[in-house]
Amino acid sequence: MVQSSNQGGLGIRISQIPSEVESLPNSGIYIVTRLLPSTTHTQRLEVSNSTTKPMHVLIYPGPAKLVDGNFLPLAQGSKSELVSWSSVSPSSIDLPPMKSSEVTVTIKVPAEVSPGTDFGVIWAAVASTPSASGVVSINRVGIRMYTPVGTTTTSSTPPPVSSGHSHTSEFQWLVIGILAFAVCALAYRELPFVKKQRKERRRALKKLERR
Template identity: 45%
Template structure:
């Protein structure tokens, strides 16, 4: 599927315009644009034949946008924006750049037939003190989507005793998680870290499907595990799948 677009320069100076797709979503009865060039599933299918265009004063140029939709595209509506962006040079020594952009909304509806999109949940957190004195936080990942997950992620601790912070700590993960399966995830920490309480934030992703979960935890003073702590304030962003 191909669509032509036209870029118009209404100023008295030539402009260099960058063309690129960006992620978007629907929520609270509004169309929401993602920041910067953040991708999602739709943007991985969009190709612009001219990523940068020089447009003269009071002139116009055309580009062609091609949508290459894979056979296993997840069904349902997908949203994005085709952006045209112009930026000024950053003032010397400031490090700031003024950027202006305008965009065209993209709506693409995929019919049934493909597998569901990637998705997963993060279970309650458990804080443990191991036999050798090291600390560990564990949880479980449930693959609720229709695609296999190759997870990665990290844990950070904030709001600890005296305002301490720790991390990030890399996740110890198993093999690929098949749809419907549950897999454990753990984070190993140094035993010298105070018992807490801490605000633990777990951020995991597979491809560009992400989930963040937060809970207040405390490590036991003796060897053993704490009660499972339900996560709260979790936010999910399914920006793409691979």
């Protein structure tokens, strides 16, 4: 059992979380930066080789979509605005055994954007040596991108974590208001000069009745 987890491979992780998204859920495992028009965002990732052999790694952005809440990568070449704005530097690395290296993802957002949430993946890929007949097997591992575009949209996924503090509803304020009014009214009745006035009124009424 230990053997399989110790086999090693090609790994990827976020090595630096941009401060503006630090408080967002999943900012440590996905790219979740809000993309405003005419801005440029950079984020550092770390690609690692945990095997005992050297590895040639290609790093590139790829398109993805969300279908019924499931995140699905799309075939290379599928149309994606996010992918056309994204680049990775360096785009290929030769990693010695047991070494890791940082890459920088740059997202250049144009002036004209349509608001929404864009999905993509930054892939790190390693290929097998081609077989005699030229068959190649590629394994790739990626960091998902869930990026809200523009100012109005909210990030649809990852789901926000419940913040814990409750908000007082309008109904609750109405009840509080009525109670406060009742307390004030009762207190007013008990004021000395109000009591005196009431007594005098009662006396005057009795006088009238006697007549």
